[in-house]
Amino acid sequence: MADKRARSIKMPYKSLLKTPCYICEEELLDNNLKLLNYVQQESGAKIILALKGFAMWSTFDTVSKYLKGCTSSGLHEARLAREEFCKYNPHAEVHTYSPAFKDEDIEEIAKISDHIVFNTPAQLFKYKDIVKKINPHAGLHTYSPAFKDEDIEEIAKISDHIVFNTPAQLFKYKDI
Secondary structure (H helix, E strand, O other): OHHHHHHHOOOOOHHHOOOOOOOOOHHHHHHHHHHHHHHHHHHOOOOOEEOOOOOOHHHHHHHOOOOOEEEEOOHHHHHHHHHHHOOOOOOOEEEEEEOOOOOOOHHHHHHHOOEEEEOOHHHHHHHHHHHHHHOOOOEEEEEEOOOOHHHHHHHHHHOOEEEEOOOHHHOOOOOO
């Protein structure tokens, strides 16, 4: 199958390619990035690169010209974002999310992440003091299922942003 893909590539040196290999058509990548940048400009949204889906760090010099940062799913991807993506764009943001952060990773994640998304309020409460001590500017966020009014008030005091997995009409709090 790899040979079929290599034969379909219109490039003069395809016979020199050894498979398996990764090929990126830079013109197509650049066109896609321009489209994403247009969406950012028109909407005011920030678009960040999901390293789980595309971590070809050899393209970060190009990608970083258009996208505002990276989202990672743990320490190693966050380190890749900070060390490789941010060297081309020092203002890029590193967002880190994990369903279950490891105790031994959280300090380094706090050092290199601009935003940390916790899967549960329990994780947020567990790590908030450690993260804020190491990186007072890190944004702390949580995804949360439905919970009691007093829980929402407590979480709102320490979390910069809460994304609820419950229909909005069930909530009394419009400004959380």
